């Protein structure tokens with residue numbers, strides 16, 4: 001028990017150090033990311049865009065889980081959906097709502113692409129992250 005605990009704490013400390021290092025080289029202040037936000041970066045960095053911050057709680061209090069995770073087919077996994085702009089413009093994933101009708105449209109690039117460059121796909125401050133998994 002004790003060994004496992006210190007092991008994960010060491011991993012967490014490493015993760016913190018890595019984040020600190022990354023932040024030290026950032027020319028801009030870190031974008032806002034709240035507890036439970038999902039950062040999606042399967043393609044963004046490679047495409048020269050800031051990674052996407054998906055504010056989960058903001059959406060969760062407005063829509064049922066089913067609306068997104070069943071009807072729109074979002075997998076329950078950070079980065080678990082192969083999302084790209086063609087699909088979004090086609091009305092899939094974020095594009096089912098961010099179409100200028102239900103929610104603001106996709107020309108607001110930096111409202112979604114708001115994470116500091118290099119931020120990996122993750123659930124911000126998740127329990128899993130703290131356990132070093």
Ligand code: HEC
Pocket residue numbers: 040041042043044045047049051052083084085086088094095098105106107108109110111112113
């Ligand atoms: C409603 C949210 C949202 C908005 C607005 C948005 N994007 Fe994206 N975009 C995403 C998501 C989610 C992904 C997938 C992120 C990943 O996996 O890295 C993505 C991926 C991308 C990618 C990489 C994949 C691909 O399609 O080539 C590019 C480039 C991109 N966006 C450019 C843009 C530009 C330019 C704009 C503004 C005209 C924009 N995005 C607006 C959510 C958005």
Ligand code: HEC
Pocket residue numbers: 036038039040054056059060063064065066067068069074075076077078079080081082123
């Ligand atoms: C507006 C759409 C939307 C709603 C509503 C929504 N989710 Fe999600 N959820 C997402 C997206 C998008 C992701 C990230 C998927 C990705 O990165 O490709 C996600 C990821 C997740 C994950 C994996 C990441 C994590 O935080 O552990 C879980 C679990 C999850 N959702 C549960 C729920 C539950 C439970 C509800 C209802 C209380 C809910 N979601 C409501 C869109 C939604």
Ligand code: HEC
Pocket residue numbers: 052053054055058059062063067068072093094095096097098102103104111112
């Ligand atoms: C089920 C509908 C729905 C889906 C799917 C959805 N959104 Fe939203 N989103 C909304 C609505 C509605 C708002 C509030 C719009 C407003 O304030 O005018 C919003 C607001 C936001 C905001 C601003 C939050 C704030 O603090 O003001 C961001 C960022 C965002 N969405 C990103 C995304 C991304 C990225 C995806 C896909 C991974 C996505 N959304 C998918 C409906 C959705």
